[in-house]
Amino acid sequence: MATASKKRRPAISAAQWITLLIVAAFVIVPFYTTALGGFKEIGELRVNPFGLPASWDPVRFTEILGGPRYFSSLGNSLLIAGGTVVLSTLVASMTAFALAHIKFFGSKFILGYLMLGLLFPAATGILPLFIKMRDLGMLDSHWGIITVQVAFSVSFSVLLFHNFFKELPKELIDAARMDNCGYVRIYWYVTLPLCLPIIATVGVFNFVGSWNSFLLPLIVLNSEAKYTWPLGIMQFQGQYGSDWPRILAFLTLSIMPAIAFFLLAQRYVISGLTGGAVKG
Amino acid sequence: MTSVATGTDMSATTAVRRRRYVDRKSLLPLLLFLPPSLILFTLFVVLPMIDAATFSFFDWNGYGPITDFVGFENYADVITHRNFGTAVRNSLIVVAVSLLIQLPLAMWCAIALAERGTHINLIRVLFFLPYMLAEVAAGLIWKFVYDGNYGLLPAIGGAIGVDMPFVLGDKLWVIPAIMLVITWKYFGFHMMIFIAGLQSIPGEVIEAARLDGVSKWQIVRHIKIPMIRSAIVISVFFAITGALQLFDLIIPLSNGGPSHSSHTIVTFLYQFGILRMKLGFGGAVSVLLFIACVIVALAYRRILFKVEQN
Numbered sequence: 001m002a003t004a005s006k007k008r009r010p011a012i013s014a015a016q017w018i019t020l021l022i023v024a025a026f027v028i029v030p031f032y033t034t035a036l037g038g039f040k041e042i043g044e045l046r047v048n049p050f051g052l053p054a055s056w057d058p059v060r061f062t063e064i065l066g067g068p069r070y071f072s073s074l075g076n077s078l079l080i081a082g083g084t085v086v087l088s089t090l091v092a093s094m095t096a097f098a099l100a101h102i103k104f105f106g107s108k109f110i111l112g113y114l115m116l117g118l119l120f121p122a123a124t125g126i127l128p129l130f131i132k133m134r135d136l137g138m139l140d141s142h143w144g145i146i147t148v149q150v151a152f153s154v155s156f157s158v159l160l161f162h163n164f165f166k167e168l169p170k171e172l173i174d175a176a177r178m179d180n181c182g183y184v185r186i187y188w189y190v191t192l193p194l195c196l197p198i199i200a201t202v203g204v205f206n207f208v209g210s211w212n213s214f215l216l217p218l219i220v221l222n223s224e225a226k227y228t229w230p231l232g233i234m235q236f237q238g239q240y241g242s243d244w245p246r247i248l249a250f251l252t253l254s255i256m257p258a259i260a261f262f263l264l265a266q267r268y269v270i271s272g273l274t275g276g277a278v279k280g
Numbered sequence: 281m282t283s284v285a286t287g288t289d290m291s292a293t294t295a296v297r298r299r300r301y302v303d304r305k306s307l308l309p310l311l312l313f314l315p316p317s318l319i320l321f322t323l324f325v326v327l328p329m330i331d332a333a334t335f336s337f338f339d340w341n342g343y344g345p346i347t348d349f350v351g352f353e354n355y356a357d358v359i360t361h362r363n364f365g366t367a368v369r370n371s372l373i374v375v376a377v378s379l380l381i382q383l384p385l386a387m388w389c390a391i392a393l394a395e396r397g398t399h400i401n402l403i404r405v406l407f408f409l410p411y412m413l414a415e416v417a418a419g420l421i422w423k424f425v426y427d428g429n430y431g432l433l434p435a436i437g438g439a440i441g442v443d444m445p446f447v448l449g450d451k452l453w454v455i456p457a458i459m460l461v462i463t464w465k466y467f468g469f470h471m472m473i474f475i476a477g478l479q480s481i482p483g484e485v486i487e488a489a490r491l492d493g494v495s496k497w498q499i500v501r502h503i504k505i506p507m508i509r510s511a512i513v514i515s516v517f518f519a520i521t522g523a524l525q526l527f528d529l530i531i532p533l534s535n536g537g538p539s540h541s542s543h544t545i546v547t548f549l550y551q552f553g554i555l556r557m558k559l560g561f562g563g564a565v566s567v568l569l570f571i572a573c574v575i576v577a578l579a580y581r582r583i584l585f586k587v588e589q590n
Contacts, residue, residue, distance in 0.1 A: 020393075033425070103306070113321075127553055127559060127566065155325075187313070212414035266405060273411065
């Protein structure tokens with residue numbers, strides 16, 4: 001009887017499907033035309049914006065891959081993002097560990113102080129930051145960017161780690177303490193191995209943030225050889241004006257690593273980028 | 281007897297005292313664990329903000345000692361700057377469009393896509409894709425779409441027989457064009473937050489309502505949306521703070537033009553403070569932006585607190 005009355009409605013109605021398809025087209029079309037645009041001649045773009053290219057000659061792509069700029073800018077970004085992730089994970093997890101597991105006077109105050117960074121975007125102080133970096137001799141260096149990005153990431157990363165560490169069973173830490181294990185060893189051998197999911201979340205968040213970052217490298221870097229890929233692509237666009245096929249080929253090649261990374265590590269990317277607000 | 285009692289009392293008080301400050305064994309780990317983040321955070325996040333506030337009261341070019349105190353002159357310069365009003369207006373338009381168009385679109389998609397299924401997951405991932413793309417890349421892709429000579433827009437216009445303007449070079453069209461890109465770029469992010477909220481609603485609640493004959497849209501209005509209020513509050517917060525910081529997307533699209541009509545607060549800061557190394561002027565813009573962000577953050581905390589209490 002119950003099963004008879006339980007006539008399942010379709011999960012998604014026809015009206016919803018139609019809207020979803022329109023939205024999907026809205027999302028996909030810019031990507032699609034960008035990817036195909038690199039194969040088209042400039043005149044072809046004008047007469048045939050949506051269709052397949054007349055020839056699949058990858059000459060622009062191979063030219064870019066063979067040139068010096070593409071790999072050096074991606075390499076610079078990889079170095080900076082990698083350095084930022086490793087250091088920010090280490091720095092933030094250590095601090096969060098101390099604040100969550102070691103009892104001492106002032107721990108609440110320190111947590112509150114670090115959380116001040118959540119009130120305002122670090123970029124608001126970008127001009128004085130530039131002066132400070134100049135005075136410290138950190139301009140035009142990858143280390144300068146890494147250091148500052150780690151500093152920018154402290155508040156949010158400590159928050160995520162701290163929330164996670166608070167949930168760990170207290171008995172675990174106490175048992176290790178009983179065995180005369182020092183806090184540093186507990187941190188390294190007990191806590192860190194247990195928090196791989198949160199490391200992945202925080203790591204992806206900081207990696208993508210650094211990989212996509214534009215304002216800070218724009219202000220800090222002068223030499224072209226040190227440019228990250230967003231700077232490289234802006235410079236390339238400035239140089240080739242409206243030679244769109246060439247620019248679109250460069251764009252396609254530049255966003256491909258990020259898209260591949262996203263498709264491979266979807267789960268972590270989504271939870272990382274939504275700041276742990278989304279689980280799974 | 282008494283001596284024993286005082287003995288335990290004394291050890292008890294020392295233990296209390298020691299616990300209150302720091303236990304000797306944890307001193308070393310604390311000295312190892314805390315300074316890196318505290319130093320970096322203070323040096324590169326807190327001090328620059330304090331410096332910005334200091335600079336804002338001086339006329340300084342960045343070299344030598346800071347001497348020329350000018351009071352609130354820099355603030356007056358910012359507020360009366362002919363493009364500052366436009367920048368603030370544009371930032372507020374971004375907030376409004378995010379709240380009134382982007383979030384409802386995200387909610388609509390989230391409700392459809394909160395169910396589980398392979399196709400559904402595929403669509404979700406697709407919708408999230410623009411969010412993970414760098415702003416600069418997204419800006420350039422759309423600069424092409426809008427390009428008046430070779431882009432998609434004139435082609436679409438040609439197909440339906442309308443002569444499309446060069447939207448990014450047109451004072452009237454540049455803002456709506458940018459808003460479309462913002463919606464494209466960010467709605468997937470909000471959709472994911474809403475989906476997470478919707479999936480945390482216990483299935484029995486929905487099932488019970490359904491058995492009682494409550495219609496699908498009434499379930500959405502009276503059960504689903506109220507139950508994911510905290511997800512909505514988070515989304516609104518991200519939408520507002522994101523709008524206030526918008527920079528990377530504008531530079532490749534319009535670079536603040538034509539004739540400075542599409543600046544946001546941060547591109548205004550970049551154009552008139554950073555590029556011209558006007559520290560006092562830039563400092564004043566920073567402080568105003570800082571105050572706006574803090575007000576939003578504090579208001580958000582109050583709202584969130586209320587939501588959690590209910």
